[in-house]
Structures are given as structure tokens and as C-alpha cells.
Amino acid sequence: MxxxxxxxxxxxxxxxxxxxxxxxxxxxxxxxxxxxxxxxxxxxxxxxxxxxxxxxxxxxxxxxxxxxxxxxxxxxxxxxxxxxxxxxxxxxxxxxxxxxxxxxxxxxxxxxxxxxxxxxxxxxxxxxxxxxxxxxxxxxxxxxxxxxxxxxxxxxxxxxxxxxxxxxxxxxxxxxxxxxxxxxxxxxxxxxxxxxxxxxxxxxxxxxxNSIPSLNRLKLPYEERIAYAKNNRAQELFKIMSEKRTNLCVAADVTKSDELISLANQTGPYICLFKTHIDILEDFNIDVVEALKKIAEKHNFLLFEDRKFSDIGKTVQMQYSNGMYKILSWANVVTAHSLAGAGMLDAIKHGNNGVFLLAEISTSGSIIDKNYTEKTVKLALQYPDLVTGIVCQNPLFTSEPGFIQLTPGVQLDVEGDGLGQKYNTPDVVIGNGADIAVVGRGITKSSEPNVAAEKYRSLLWGAYLKRIE
Structure with a gap:
């Protein structure tokens, strides 16, 4: 012995x-x-x-x-x-x-x-x-x-x-x-x-x-959640959100490069994420993303390409790394559907970047059901070092403080756009669990995007403080 x-x-x-x-x-x-x-x-x-x-x-x-x-x-x-x-x-x-x-x-x-x-x-x-x-x-x-x-x-x-x-x-x-x-x-x-x-x-x-100690992310300040995040980009986002006092993501759905760069410059001081659909630019060239990278560094926010990857692993890998947009070289985080499963996530597991998985969307008539949503959350939990968070409308993972809930469809005094998009107010989305709220036309269609961005930032941050208190 x-x-x-x-x-x-x-x-x-x-x-x-x-x-x-x-x-x-x-x-x-x-x-x-x-x-x-x-x-x-x-x-x-x-x-x-x-x-x-x-x-x-x-x-x-x-x-x-x-x-x-x-x-x-x-x-x-x-x-x-x-x-x-x-x-x-x-x-x-x-x-x-x-x-x-x-x-x-x-x-x-x-x-x-x-x-x-x-x-x-x-x-x-x-x-x-x-x-x-x-x-x-x-x-x-x-x-x-x-x-x-x-x-x-x-x-x-x-x-x-x-x-x-x-x-x-x-x-x-x-x-x-x-x-x-x-x-x-x-x-x-x-x-x-x-x-x-x-x-x-x-x-x-x-x-x-049932006495397992449980942490409710909805009541934890962002700075305390850094320790729970396994994905580097999630950690970085929590840090930016805490330091800049912002949980605002602007959806920059514009079609001209000059407009995109101008929007980034004007809204940069008020946001934590700048969301693009880079493939809708009519005059894209690689200099555009180089300019965005410099603005993001200047104003301390992350670049977010809303690509919504969903294909076999090899195809997704090429879409992510190659082609004219070279998304991997500049986007800090991207979106992906869970439809293609783990193989798709394995294909985009590169460096320090992150992925938001879509579990719910803000479009009426969506065929995404409860089963799909639950499987998406389960898949995210299997990739904590890659998945930054989940795109959803409801608090699907309250006991996982390391993940970020990203909720789109935020606008004041507007219920929809006539094309299926539904909107909610800042108080509603933060109350429904959003850690970061995505605002598009409420800012991009404003005559003064910087003023609109500051207004949304203030309202969203106030709703967050109310939630954790």
C-alpha cells in the first residue's frame, strides 16, 4: 500500500x-x-x-x-x-x-x-x-x-x-x-x-x-461574464461592451462603399459590432475592408459579416477563406445556420474568430421550429471555443453566461417593413434576453446616423442596466 x-x-x-x-x-x-x-x-x-x-x-x-x-x-x-x-x-x-x-x-x-x-x-x-x-x-x-x-x-x-x-x-x-x-x-x-x-x-x-448552483446570465454584468466565455471574440466583445457602455450593433445594409465607410465612421463611437452584408456592395473592392479594419481599430468595435454560412464543410471553408471577399481575413465574427451540422463549424474553425449560430429569426412565417432551435443551442454548447453566441428572439440559454444572445429587428415606433421583418423596441428585446441588439434602418435611414446611433445606444444600455438590477 x-x-x-x-x-x-x-x-x-x-x-x-x-x-x-x-x-x-x-x-x-x-x-x-x-x-x-x-x-x-x-x-x-x-x-x-x-x-x-x-x-x-x-x-x-x-x-x-x-x-x-x-x-x-x-x-x-x-x-x-x-x-x-x-x-x-x-x-x-x-x-x-x-x-x-x-x-x-x-x-x-x-x-x-x-x-x-x-x-x-x-x-x-x-x-x-x-x-x-x-x-x-x-x-x-x-x-x-x-x-x-x-x-x-x-x-x-x-x-x-x-x-x-x-x-x-x-x-x-x-x-x-x-x-x-x-x-x-x-x-x-x-x-x-x-x-x-x-x-x-x-x-x-x-x-x-436540483440544488446545482446556476448563474443567470440575464442578471450578470457583462464584465463578470468575460470569465465564463470560452470564445476569444466573446471575451473581447464583453470587454468592449463594458468599456464603451454599449450593447448596440448597427446593421450596415448599404450598397455603396463610400456610404458603408461613412456609416462606420459616424456610428463607430457608439457600437460594439458593425454588421455587414459585404456581397450587396455594388462597387466592392478589397480596399473597402481595409478601411473598415482601420475604423474598427480606431473606435474599438468588431467587424461582423452576416454571411449565414450553410453548406457542406469544404464549400463553406472556401466561401469563408477564398473568393473576392476573403471574409476570414477581416471579419471578426460571422453568422451560420446550424442546418449543415458540426462539419460546417469544423470548416470555419480558424484562429481567434467567432460564430453566431442562428436559432431564431425576426421574420414572420419562418419555418424554423422549436426542435430546430433546441438542436441549434445544443450544437453551440458543443463548440464553446468557436461559438460567440446565438441569434435569437428569446432567452434560450440563461444558464450559459459565456454565450452572447444577439437579437435583430430593433426599431422605435415601427412594427414591420411589409416584407416579413418584425421590429421590437429596445426595452422589449433586452427584456427578452438580448445581450446585443441589432439596429438597421432606424440608424442607416436617419439623416444623422451618429445622432440616431447615440440615441439607440443610450436606450439599449439603460434597458440592460434595468435588467441586471
């Missing part, structure tokens, strides 16, 4: 050395603020560490009843499950996070039979919700699971939550032992130990009582 404990101690210290354990202010998957963040996905880049941890796992298996197959919780635990499967020569199955849209649409991949006993492998457990989701999909195909082997137990309720589901959790490390080992190695001090220990005791998650 002493030899096993030394291996576990060594494992804990190695995790700290590779940066898999971070001390600071972070947020867990459950949207719970935490003074310690544990990212065991980094292990995949250290073969010797995988070797060490798989050896420790094999030692722990001596206290676990016999099993027929192994399943790693997607995605962080998959390398661990694979290593264990190969070392023990025991088959592995793989659970998908979403079913395929083609073929047999299975959630569980691999060879198995009804009645197989499965050991679930996970990296870090807070509430145990990811293991429970995996358990449900395995049970659905007749696979039985009563034990889970995990690397790190954060000691925040996961053990009890899993017991209620009939699963016994076995952990290589828990937070108490991790803090002990790191303190003895002088990687952390006593104040850190006390802070994290107190945090563990006061932040317990009971899934059965």
Missing part, C-alpha cells in the same frame, strides 16, 4: 508540474466558481504520465468486481480508457456525445452484448452528472454499470449522487489528498489549502434536489 500511495503522490505532483492543476479564479462545467481548476485533458500529451496513471488504475481494480467491457466518459477519459483496455486486453466501447445524423445513429460504438458488465472511466468528478449521462446511454442498450473508476474526486457531492444511481465511485485521488501532497511538496501554501478546503465544504451539489 505504501508503494501505491507513493505512485499516487507522484501522480499528483506531476499534474501540478504540467499545469493540469491551476490555482486562481475559474469556473467549473457546472458553472460553479472555483479557486482550483483541474484539467486532466493535458495528460494525453504526456505518454509517461498515462503509463503511470494506468498502472495505478490497475492496482485499484483489485477492489472492483469483474467486468466485461470498459467505457470512458467522452471526451477527456477516452485516452485513459484506451490505455486500460490495451493493458488488460479487455474490450472497450465508446459513448458518443451526440448520435450521428447518418448510418445507424448509435450512441454506443463498439462490440457489446446485452447484459455486459461495464466499468466506467472518468477523469474528474464534481457532481457526477457526466457519468450519469453515460450510464443512461449504456443502460439503454442493455449494458449494466455499477462501478466507476475516476482519477480525481473534487468531493462536492459526486459520490452521493452516483450512489443514488446505483454506481459506486472509486477514485485514485480526491481533493483532500491532492492538497496534502501539494502542500508537502511546497507547491501550495497553507492559505491555499484552507481556501480550497472551505470552498469544498460550502459548495456541494445534490442533483436530486
Amino acid at each position: 505504501a508503494q501505491l500511495e507513493e505512485k499516487v503522490r507522484s501522480f499528483a505532483e506531476e499534474l501540478f508540474k504540467i499545469g493540469a492543476i491551476k490555482i486562481g479564479e475559474y469556473v467549473t462545467k457546472m458553472n460553479i466558481p472555483t479557486p482550483i481548476y483541474i484539467d486532466l485533458r493535458l495528460i494525453v500529451s504526456f505518454p509517461k504520465l498515462i503509463e503511470l496513471v494506468s498502472d495505478i488504475m490497475i492496482e485499484y481494480l483489485k477492489q472492483i468486481p469483474k467486468f466485461d467491457i470498459i467505457c470512458g466518459v467522452p471526451y477527456a477519459a477516452l485516452p485513459l480508457a484506451s490505455a486500460l483496455s490495451m493493458k488488460l486486453n479487455i474490450p472497450m466501447v465508446m459513448r458518443r456525445k451526440e448520435s450521428k445524423s447518418y448510418g445507424m445513429r448509435k450512441m454506443i460504438e463498439g462490440v457489446y452484448k446485452e447484459g455486459d458488465r461495464c466499468l466506467i472511466i472518468e477523469d474528474v468528478v464534481t457532481s457526477g452528472s457526466s457519468i450519469i449521462e453515460t450510464l443512461e446511454d449504456l443502460n439503454e442498450v442493455g449494458i449494466h454499470c455499477s462501478h466507476a473508476l475516476i482519477l480525481m474526486d473534487r468531493q462536492q457531492g459526486g459520490t452521493n449522487n452516483l450512489i443514488k444511481e446505483g454506481v459506486t465511485m472509486h477514485s485514485l485521488l480526491n481533493m483532500t489528498h491532492l492538497l496534502k501532497y501539494l502542500r508537502e511538496a511546497n507547491y501550495i501554501d497553507d492559505s491555499t489549502v484552507n481556501k480550497v478546503t472551505n470552498y469544498m465544504l460550502t459548495t456541494q451539489v445534490d442533483l436530486s434536489s
Whole structure:
């Protein structure tokens, strides 16, 4: 046992050395603020560490009843499950996070039979919700699971939550032992130990009582939401919005380059986003976007091409990167339909840019239904590092403060344009969850766009302050 404990101690210290354990202010998957963040996905880049941890796992298996197959919780635990499967020569199955849209649409991949006993492998457990989701999909195909082997137990309720589901959790490390080992190695001090220990005791998650701490983005100030955003452009937008005190996006639907540049100059001081349909310009040339980039830098706003990508991945990739508009080279964020699925998003995942996915539109008679909207939000949650936010009319994701709700169709004292476009007032759209409101003709058709932009900025910001208060 002493030899096993030394291996576990060594494992804990190695995790700290590779940066898999971070001390600071972070947020867990459950949207719970935490003074310690544990990212065991980094292990995949250290073969010797995988070797060490798989050896420790094999030692722990001596206290676990016999099993027929192994399943790693997607995605962080998959390398661990694979290593264990190969070392023990025991088959592995793989659970998908979403079913395929083609073929047999299975959630569980691999060879198995009804009645197989499965050991679930996970990296870090807070509430145990990811293991429970995996358990449900395995049970659905007749696979039985009563034990889970995990690397790190954060000691925040996961053990009890899993017991209620009939699963016994076995952990290589828990937070108490991790803090002990790191303190003895002088990687952390006593104040850190006390802070994290107190945090563990006061932040317990009971899934059965619906007591999961939840953050309502509608009540959080923009500056506080920066920490929750995984997409760089979302972080940048929150920062701009806070500093400039604006949640206004102008829709620059004009057909002449000079008019577009003039509009950017006049409205720039009052906006966070400048939205274009670059392909409606009758006199487009690449100098136009170079001018826009300089104006955006001067007035501190982002360029937003409302391209609404929706095609197979390769076509979207060429539309985004190539052609006369070269959108990738200048647009900070773009729009896309979710219709083409994950392949389309993979095709436009470049650099620091962001995507707004369209879940709802402000046109009467739209055939977008509730099912499409829900699937769009679900797809966005699978790409938090790429998706800046969601275009919608209603608060579809109140517990995801890192995403931005962008709502078009804002205008004062006008109900529609006779072509299906419906308009709402600033108070209505902000009250319905908009973080950024898009104003088009209310500004572009004004004789003084700068004055109109300042008016909308003031009204929208006032509505936002009212909402968070």
C-alpha cells in the first residue's frame, strides 16, 4: 500500500508540474466558481504520465468486481480508457456525445452484448452528472454499470449522487489528498489549502434536489461574464461592451462603399459590432475592408459579416477563406445556420474568430421550429471555443453566461417593413434576453446616423442596466 500511495503522490505532483492543476479564479462545467481548476485533458500529451496513471488504475481494480467491457466518459477519459483496455486486453466501447445524423445513429460504438458488465472511466468528478449521462446511454442498450473508476474526486457531492444511481465511485485521488501532497511538496501554501478546503465544504451539489448552483446570465454584468466565455471574440466583445457602455450593433445594409465607410465612421463611437452584408456592395473592392479594419481599430468595435454560412464543410471553408471577399481575413465574427451540422463549424474553425449560430429569426412565417432551435443551442454548447453566441428572439440559454444572445429587428415606433421583418423596441428585446441588439434602418435611414446611433445606444444600455438590477 505504501508503494501505491507513493505512485499516487507522484501522480499528483506531476499534474501540478504540467499545469493540469491551476490555482486562481475559474469556473467549473457546472458553472460553479472555483479557486482550483483541474484539467486532466493535458495528460494525453504526456505518454509517461498515462503509463503511470494506468498502472495505478490497475492496482485499484483489485477492489472492483469483474467486468466485461470498459467505457470512458467522452471526451477527456477516452485516452485513459484506451490505455486500460490495451493493458488488460479487455474490450472497450465508446459513448458518443451526440448520435450521428447518418448510418445507424448509435450512441454506443463498439462490440457489446446485452447484459455486459461495464466499468466506467472518468477523469474528474464534481457532481457526477457526466457519468450519469453515460450510464443512461449504456443502460439503454442493455449494458449494466455499477462501478466507476475516476482519477480525481473534487468531493462536492459526486459520490452521493452516483450512489443514488446505483454506481459506486472509486477514485485514485480526491481533493483532500491532492492538497496534502501539494502542500508537502511546497507547491501550495497553507492559505491555499484552507481556501480550497472551505470552498469544498460550502459548495456541494445534490442533483436530486436540483440544488446545482446556476448563474443567470440575464442578471450578470457583462464584465463578470468575460470569465465564463470560452470564445476569444466573446471575451473581447464583453470587454468592449463594458468599456464603451454599449450593447448596440448597427446593421450596415448599404450598397455603396463610400456610404458603408461613412456609416462606420459616424456610428463607430457608439457600437460594439458593425454588421455587414459585404456581397450587396455594388462597387466592392478589397480596399473597402481595409478601411473598415482601420475604423474598427480606431473606435474599438468588431467587424461582423452576416454571411449565414450553410453548406457542406469544404464549400463553406472556401466561401469563408477564398473568393473576392476573403471574409476570414477581416471579419471578426460571422453568422451560420446550424442546418449543415458540426462539419460546417469544423470548416470555419480558424484562429481567434467567432460564430453566431442562428436559432431564431425576426421574420414572420419562418419555418424554423422549436426542435430546430433546441438542436441549434445544443450544437453551440458543443463548440464553446468557436461559438460567440446565438441569434435569437428569446432567452434560450440563461444558464450559459459565456454565450452572447444577439437579437435583430430593433426599431422605435415601427412594427414591420411589409416584407416579413418584425421590429421590437429596445426595452422589449433586452427584456427578452438580448445581450446585443441589432439596429438597421432606424440608424442607416436617419439623416444623422451618429445622432440616431447615440440615441439607440443610450436606450439599449439603460434597458440592460434595468435588467441586471
